[in-house]
Every structure is written in structure tokens, then in C-alpha cells.
Amino acid sequence: MDIEKLKFPIGKFVKPVKITSGHLQEWITDISTFPARISKEVLDLTDPQIDTPYRPDGWTLRQVVHHCADSHMNSLIRLKLALTEDQPVIKPYFEELWAELTDTKNMPIHPSLKMLEGIHERWTSLLNSLTKDQLERVFIHPEQGKTFRIDENIGLYAWHGNHHLAHIVETKKRHNWI
Template identity: 85%
Template sequence: MNIEKLKYPIGKFGKPTIITVDHLQAWIADIATFPARMSSEVLHLTDTQIDTQYRPNGWTLRQVVHHCADSHMNSLIRLKLALTEDKPVIKPYFEELWAELTDTKKMPIHPSLKMLEGIHERWTAILKSLTNDQFERVFIHPEQGKTFRVDENIGIYAWHCNHHLAHITETKKRNNWS
């Protein structure tokens, strides 16, 4: 199989020229439903299955689940910073190094699934309450040298949810796991 398709099973995020209310509603729904969708795909997997890499030299499914908890926790914090500070500079983190820590490589996935439930419940409550002005607030990502708007970041993270979920569902399909 094409390595690019394994790496980006749903393609890369494409930011719309104009972000509409329909985009935002769909993205928020993707974020809101992600924990349940993730749990339904991974809870029945064996340890051997959960320790399978989704692509050669890629993370295991275990690392993907833990990464989502880490990444989405950071995204919620970035959102809160953007809503409460003027153009905050966020703190990047080295996700590839976090993925190598013991909690990500060895721990059961249940703690991260519980984290995702709580993070997404709080995240969704905030997202559904945002005003037009709040969607336009920004944070600065120093590593990328870029300013991100809140509405754009919602789209990026809806994509992120679906991207990593597809790593799991595509791995299950390729291995004929029911």
C-alpha cells in the first residue's frame, strides 16, 4: 500500500477559503462524538492488536490513542488561552517524544479513553458557546511561525480526530479484525 495513504488515510487538512457556520457545526460534531467513536473501535482489541503499528515505522494503535489524549488536552488549553489572552504564544510540545514515554508506549488505553471523554465534553461545551468574535480570536504557534484562528483550529482538530480514527479503522481492515 502507498505509504502516503497509510500516513494520511483521509488526506491532509484542507482549510476552506471561507469557514461557514455549516463547517463549524460539522467540525464541532466530529469533536463531540470522537471519544465514543474511538472507544467503539479500540475497546475490543487485544493487546497484540493494540500494539500493532498502523504503518511501517509508525506508532502503534496504543500510541495513537494516548497521543489523541495528549494532543486534545493541549488543544483545549490552546483554545482557553486564545479566549482569555490577547494573541497568546502557545507552548509547543514534541509529540514524537511524548509518544515514546512509558505512559504512551506501555499503559493500557483506558485512562486515555477516560481523558478523551472528559476533555471532549468540556471542549464541546466551550465550542458550542462561542460567539462570532471568539471564533476569530487567535493564538501564535512559535514553532510554525504562524497565527491560528480559533475557527481554523476547530477544523484542524476535527480533521485530527478523523485522521487518527482512520489510522485505527484502516489497520483493522487491513488485518481483517472485526
């Protein structure tokens, strides 16, 4: 079993040299459709299946679903900060510690699926309204010591959803749940 392939089933995010309107349309579509796509993959799973790790020493599928809600909520907040403040320094969070909290490890996935639906509906509406100038606005990620442009972050989060969706799909395939 190739651990790197289990960790990154679709590979790591690669930012295009030049982000085009075509990239943005594709990424916004991925973000827009993510809640329906993840729900389709997890709603019929049993609790023992949902509590299966996607890789050795990895998160369970339950933790992956809850993580997506947490992460995408943070991304929407970062977008709003970048749109309303001048180069804000965002607040990072310890996703690996959030994944160990009781709500992430033990709660049913339905509340996070509902969160994703609402977050993505608002996020998509906002993304579709952005001007060229707004797409170039930035936020600073102090933990990574990097400045992120909004257009780049759209691509990163389209990838993020597809990345975690692939964790679920590949786990289902390996266990013959499809």
C-alpha cells in the first residue's frame, strides 16, 4: 500500500502559472457541487463504515466529513476577511486537534453535511460576484509564512474538497462498498 497515494489520491495542489477565467469557473463549480457530491458518497454508509480510517493512522471518514465542514467554514471566513480588510493576517487553527474533539470523532455526519450545504451556497454566491480586483486581494497565513491571493485560494479549496472526496471514494473501493 503506497501511503503517499493514500494521503494524496489526486496529488497535491499545483497552482497554475496563470490563473484563467476557465480555471476559476471550474474551481467554483467544484466548490458549488461539493456538498452534493460528498453527501452522495457518505449518506448510505453504516456507522462502522463511517468510522473506518481512509489510511493507516489516518482520520476516519466521519472525521473527514467534519473536517471539511470546519475547513470550508474557515475558508469562507478568510475570504470575507480578505474582501473587507487590507491584507489581513488570518487566524490559523490546528485541524489535527479539531479532528480529535468529540463533535468530530463521535457526532453523526448529518450536521456537517448541512453546514457544508449552507456554507457552499453562500461561498458560491460570493465567489461568482468577485471582480478582477477582488480576485487579486490577499490574506496572510502566518503559520505558513505566505500571502495567498483569493483566486489561488479558490483553486486550493476546490482541490481540498476533491482531495477529501477521493479519500472517501478510494476507501469505499478498497473495501468493496461501491
